[in-house]
């Protein structure tokens with residue numbers, strides 16, 4: 001299989017919904033793309049049937065996508081889009097410790113146990129790699145279908161890395177926008193997943209559109225407080241990878257995080273709502289570590305705390321909403 005990857009410009013690590021959709025988008029103009037699947041039988045299925053029935057059913061994949069489960073073979077590619085879920089970035093990347101190409105991180109989350117953002121995890125596992133972050137409002141099935149999509153591409157290597165990556169990643173309906181703010185791009189994606197669970201709860205409880213808009217706005221205030229304290233730039237948080245993705249994910253049950261919250265709001269227990277999911281709702285894993293980081297920094301994130309209470313099954317959704325509404329009245333300013 002590795003011979004088949006010789007000379008390819010780009011590969012995707014992780015054949016979940018997002019990795020598969022990114023491979024499909026990259027192959028949309030006939031370019032060859034390598035797609036690494038953790039599951040060997042899934043790699044074989046993709047090559048034989050041009051389908052990923054486990055994670056992206058419905059899409060017919062381009063002939064120029066070559067799937068493999070040989071991780072070492074991917075090291076030869078100069079650009080890798082890394083799309084394993086956040087909690088598995090370190091373990092999978094440790095299989096390519098000497099990778100020295102462009103490593104474009106696409107997972108949205110914070111590592112539980114360590115509190116590390118994705119770029120920090122990546123730099124520890126593959127110190128020679130040049131890290132970038134791709135994040136924004138991007139439902140996988142829409143990208144796979146070729147619908148117009150815009151993302152933030154935050155490059156730790158600045159303009160020189162952007163000049164390398166933009167032509168490799170951009171396609172007529174997929175527009176990356178340049179940023180040098182890696183931390184800001186990471187924080188927007190990680191925090192919005194947690195807030196999307198809260199928006200799903202609002203939907204599940206039938207609390208209405210006013211409540212959801214209030215939650216998006218006050219949730220954005222929490223994202224800003226946390227992000228700025230972590231060194232993010234305000235304009236990144238207000239851009240595609242922050243507010244843009246928050247609005248998308250908080251508005252649709254196409255979001256796994258939103259649908260998890262909806263199930264909780266409808267009265268399912270957290271353990272039942274989380275059990276048996278083949279797909280990942282990153283916010284459930286990020287919420288506790290995000291709340292810990294915020295506490296350590298003295299940053300108030302009441303909505304994030306509420307999501308932690310819910311995903312840890314400590315109280316039913318109605319009680320959690322009642323305590324949020326009973327909080328003392330205060331000034332609106334987001335950073336106060």
Ligand SMILES: NC(=O)c1ccc[n+]([C@@H]2O[C@H](COP(=O)([O-])OP(=O)(O)OC[C@H]3O[C@@H](n4cnc5c(N)ncnc54)[C@H](O)[C@@H]3O)[C@@H](O)[C@H]2O)c1
Nearest residue numbers: 015016017018019038055085086088107108139140279280
């Ligand atoms: N699906 C989307 O629309 C979308 C869009 C943008 C970003 N993302 C982000 O992309 C990342 C991947 O999400 P997805 O939707 O592709 O995943 P998914 O839910 O479709 O699939 C789960 C993935 O996890 C992998 N996995 C399971 N156990 C593993 C393990 N022990 N070690 C390594 N990998 C393991 C599976 O192989 C599979 O690739 C997440 O951080 C998600 O937030 C998803």
Ligand SMILES: O=P(O)(O)OC[C@H](O)CO
Nearest residue numbers: 136137138139255256257
């Ligand atoms: O389905 P979700 O909740 O993981 O969200 C998918 C993407 O992150 C939306 O941008």
